[in-house]
Amino acid sequence: MAVLRRVKRPRVDIEIEKVSKYFKKEESWSTELADVSDSPVSIEDIKAMAAPEFFTYVESKTKDLLPVNSKLEDSSEFPANFAAIYSKVRLMRSKIITPVDTVGCASLPLTLNEKYGIAKYQIKPLHYRLQLLVALMLSTQTKDETNAIAMNNMMDYCMNTMRIEEGITLEALLQIDEKQLDTLIYPVGFHRKKAAYIKRAMPMLQEEFGGDVPTTIEGFNSLPGVGNKIGFLALQKSWGIVAGIGVDVHVDRLSKMWRWVDPKKCKTPEHTRKALEQWVPRELWNEINPLLVGFGQVICPARGKRCDLCLANDICNNVDRKLVKLRNFEESPASLRGDHSQLLTHLQHTLVESGSAAPRIKKEETDK
Numbered sequence: 301m302a303v304l305r306r307v308k309r310p311r312v313d314i315e316i317e318k319v320s321k322y323f324k325k326e327e328s329w330s331t332e333l334a335d336v337s338d339s340p341v342s343i344e345d346i347k348a349m350a351a352p353e354f355f356t357y358v359e360s361k362t363k364d365l366l367p368v369n370s371k372l373e374d375s376s377e378f379p380a381n382f383a384a385i386y387s388k389v390r391l392m393r394s395k396i397i398t399p400v401d402t403v404g405c406a407s408l409p410l411t412l413n414e415k416y417g418i419a420k421y422q423i424k425p426l427h428y429r430l431q432l433l434v435a436l437m438l439s440t441q442t443k444d445e446t447n448a449i450a451m452n453n454m455m456d457y458c459m460n461t462m463r464i465e466e467g468i469t470l471e472a473l474l475q476i477d478e479k480q481l482d483t484l485i486y487p488v489g490f491h492r493k494k495a496a497y498i499k500r501a502m503p504m505l506q507e508e509f510g511g512d513v514p515t516t517i518e519g520f521n522s523l524p525g526v527g528n529k530i531g532f533l534a535l536q537k538s539w540g541i542v543a544g545i546g547v548d549v550h551v552d553r554l555s556k557m558w559r560w561v562d563p564k565k566c567k568t569p570e571h572t573r574k575a576l577e578q579w580v581p582r583e584l585w586n587e588i589n590p591l592l593v594g595f596g597q598v599i600c601p602a603r604g605k606r607c608d609l610c611l612a613n614d615i616c617n618n619v620d621r622k623l624v625k626l627r628n629f630e631e632s633p634a635s636l637r638g639d640h641s642q643l644l645t646h647l648q649h650t651l652v653e654s655g656s657a658a659p660r661i662k663k664e665e666t667d668k
Contacts, residue, residue, distance in 0.1 A: 343515045346539055347426075354425040361540030362586045377579045379560050381615055388612040389595050395646055397639040398594030399444035405435040406537045406590075408448055412455050416467060424466065429513045429538040430505070431468050436530040437497060441489040441549075444597075445637075450491075453484040470511055473502045497525030513538050528570060536586055545580065546589040547573040550596030557618050598638040609643060 349357060372390075374383040403411060409431035413423050434454070439447045451468070457480075458464045458472045473481075482495035501523045505511060513534060514520045520531030533546040545551070552569040555561045561575040580588060599606050607613045607620040608627045 343539060347512065349425060351421040351423055351425055351428075354428075355420065358537060358540045362536045362542060379558070381558060381617070382560060384615050385558055385612045388610075388615075389591060392599060392611050392643060393591050393594055395640075395643040396594065396598050398597045399637055400590055400593045400597060401638075403444045403448040404590065404593070405432060405439050405444075405447070405533065408432075408435045408444075408451055411448070412451055413467065415452075416455060416459060418467070426512055427466050427469055429534075430470055430473075432537055433501075433513050433526075433530075433534055434468060434473070434498060436534055437501070437525050438485055438488045438494055440494075440525075440530075442487075446487050450485040450488045453487075454481075457484055470502060470505055473498060474506065494525060497523075500524045501526070515539055515541075517543055528573065533589065542582070542586045545573050545576050545585045547576070548589070548593060549602075550593045551576075551589055553602060554592050554596055554600065559617065594638070598640055599643075601637075609640065609647065611647075 346354065346357065372383050372387055401407065409423070409428050410420050412431070414420065431451075435447060435451055438450055442450075455467045457476075458467045458469070462472055462475065464472050478495050478499045481498060482492055485491045485495060488494060504523060505513065508522075509515075509519065514522070514531075515535075515538075517528065517531045517535060520526050520534055521528065526534075528544065529546050529548055532544040535541045535543055536546070547555075547569040549569070552566075552572045555572050555576060556563040556566060561572050566572040566575050576588075577585070596602075599610050605620060605623070607616070607623045610616065610619075613619045613624050
């Protein structure tokens with residue numbers, strides 16, 4: 301086992317950044333859809349990359365969101381409402397900051413390391429991949445914000461109790477007691493099972509995968525507590541491989557709500573994944589997960605939908621017409637997840653330009 305360097309670091313409270321990564325990409329990208337190449341990826345070359353090269357490479361292969369003005373041509377293979385709804389959801393996502401943007405599994409290791417004094421390009425890619433996998437394993441049936449608390453507990457314990465300067469590493473998780481791990485991840489759903497899964501998975505990574513995460517969907521699925529959703533998302537952000545659509549509860553629910561898949565035939569998220577992959581263009585396979593997850597978190601949750609804020613309320617088959625008619629933006633609950641202030645401003649300007657009476661927006665909504 302490698303010799304671990306140890307250093308004491310101060311305890312740091314995790315915060316959620318206020319600038320969405322989606323706002324920065326719109327101006328610089330091409331207006332055409334990004335090309336997702338199927339050319340073979342050299343895993344050994346990726347393993348040898350330093351942090352700047354690794355993150356640049358993976359981000360080039362798995363852009364989280366295409367620009368708002370990128371062309372999405374309609375097709376006879378699409379559901380009738382797909383292009384219209386998808387384009388409007390993409391526009392909304394450019395104007396809201398959601399939990400998945402800041403403390404979603406792909407962003408969480410970066411956010412945590414930054415809070416504990418480790419800049420993005422100082423993170424060893426090996427450790428990022430491990431932390432990503434652990435975050436994904438903890439994330440099932442758990443809100444991103446709650447998952448962030450559990451991961452922060454683990455990071456703090458590894459750095460300040462175990463004195464491991466890199467934080468959450470394979471070596472740390474091999475050493476940590478399962479009961480202690482369960483205590484640290486207590487906020488997440490099914491924490492006891494997840495603690496057991498992690499403790500069983502770590503020796504497998506060491507013995508079967510050379511101390512790194514798997515490089516294939518079959519490899520990820522061989523780990524306890526890991527299925528296709530986790531596997532496909534991990535492949536994307538670990539190796540830049542887009543091999544399938546990551547379908548979580550939001551993607552599953554919204555795809556059924558808009559009839560992009562047949563709810564009677566798609567009983568599980570895995571059924572939904574297979575149905576979507578029959579017609580969703582491959583260049584959207586990576587984007588569709590964070591796009592719909594963020595939309596489902598802030599605008600269209602399972603409970604408390606904000607049809608009055610939704611730009612697709614004129615074409616959505618499940619719209620609440622009474623809520624749209626009210627358009628009482630001042631009733632926006634303070635507990636609304638994320639930051640939707642830019643969307644509110646956009647809606648107000650749109651209503652003014654169309655000659656409609658624009659509801660007054662509370663000052664605190666626009667000053668966020």
